[in-house]
Amino acid sequence: MxxxxxxxxxxxxxxxxxxxNERFFRITERHFAELLSDHADHDHLSERLLEAEKRNLRLYGFGVKGFTLSMIETAIEVTEGRVPARTIELILQAGRDMLSHPVxxxxxxxxxxxxxxxxxxxxxxxxxxxxxxxxxxxxxxxxxxxxxxxxxxxxxxxxxxxxxxxxxxxxxxxxxxxxxxxxxxxxxxxxxxxxxxxxxxxxxxxxxxxxxxxxxxxxxxxxxxxxxxxxxxxx
The missing domain is CATH 3.40.50.1000 (HAD superfamily/HAD-like)
Incomplete structure (x- = not known):
């Protein structure tokens, strides 16, 4: 040069x-809201998820894995610990799908x-x-x-x-x-x-x-x- x-x-x-990139986070967040729709409306759930992401950035960093853990944490919070194991399984699957999505x-x-x-x-x-x-x-x-x-x-x-x-x-x-x-x-x-x-x-x-x-x-x-x-x- x-x-x-x-x-x-x-x-x-x-x-x-x-x-x-962000498009797939938004799609997954909508799916997450559907899974928890019996416990919180979409806007409230989004606020709680964002709060969890903010708290967890210093621990998990940026990316899909931290986002997935924050979804699980939020699901536990909004259900007061009663989130079904099947819902946790579906959240984990959503995270895996993000990590394998074509570029x-x-x-x-x-x-x-x-x-x-x-x-x-x-x-x-x-x-x-x-x-x-x-x-x-x-x-x-x-x-x-x-x-x-x-x-x-x-x-x-x-x-x-x-x-x-x-x-x-x-x-x-x-x-x-x-x-x-x-x-x-x-x-x-x-x-x-x-x-x-x-x-x-x-x-x-x-x-x-x-x-x-x-x-x-x-x-x-x-x-x-x-x-x-x-x-x-x-x-």
């Missing part, structure tokens, strides 16, 4: 940036990655369960395009500082692209890089923060196909 470039490294989020890449992903990979170092930077993220990357067929893959427990300023120093020329010459303002955009900008927000129709409520619209290194695009022009413009 040219040492004269302002931008040499581009990091990409995975879930809901390169392939569908659905989003439009324009491969073309964009191939174009940018020709001129820049590109990285996959994702958080969640190690086995599940490795499975999705393998099934996506995109793995050979990346110069590096980092599956992390969380995405913070120090996460990006470390990764962009290790795989590139530092955060100041790096960009992070993703659908989450909280995880992909804001901490990458705090580390000194560019942050590009690619909105997805479904984004987990815990990933919502205000966009740093006044920051000169904040960028927003409607879809990933617009990214190549931005990378080229930065130079």
């Amino acid at each position: 040219s040492s004269s470039r302002r931008l040499t490294t581009v990091g990409f989020d995975a879930d809901d940036t390169l392939w569908q 659905e890449t989003l439009p324009g992903v491969r073309e964009t990655l191939e174009r940018i990979a020709g001129t820049h170092t590109i990285l996959l930077i994702t958080k969640g369960d190690l086995f599940d993220q490795e499975r999705k990357l393998a099934q996506s067929g995109l793995g050979e395009l990346f110069d590096g893959v980092e599956i992390v427990s969380d995405k913070t300023r120090t996460t990006y500082e470390r990764i962009f120093a290790q795989h590139g020329d530092g955060a100041a010459r790096a960009m992070m692209v993703g659908n989450s303002l909280k995880s992909d955009v804001v901490p990458a900008i705090d580390a000194g890089g560019w942050g590009v927000h690619v909105p997805h129709e479904l984004t987990w409520v815990l990933e919502h923060v205000e966009p740093p619209t006044e920051h000169p290194r904040f960028l927003a695009i409607d879809h990933l196909g617009e990214l190549s022009a931005i990378v080229e413009a930065i130079g």
Whole structure:
């Protein structure tokens, strides 16, 4: 890569940036609500589940396994400990189904990655369960395009500082692209890089923060196909 470039490294989020993810959580949550419909209405159950997820993030981390355990915990709570074993079995099956669901890449992903990979170092930077993220990357067929893959427990300023120093020329010459303002955009900008927000129709409520619209290194695009022009413009 040219040492004269302002931008040499581009990091990409995975879930809901390169392939569908939140959609399957929403489908499973609706199924969960149906299973517990005799004990709580959908909205109340969703609130209780979200509370459990918040409590459990520090213990279970992000991903399907933590979500499944939070569903079981919520089922026990709303039934006051009387949840049938069959319901627990169905919740566990729903979690297994999520962990084996085929990967659905989003439009324009491969073309964009191939174009940018020709001129820049590109990285996959994702958080969640190690086995599940490795499975999705393998099934996506995109793995050979990346110069590096980092599956992390969380995405913070120090996460990006470390990764962009290790795989590139530092955060100041790096960009992070993703659908989450909280995880992909804001901490990458705090580390000194560019942050590009690619909105997805479904984004987990815990990933919502205000966009740093006044920051000169904040960028927003409607879809990933617009990214190549931005990378080229930065130079």
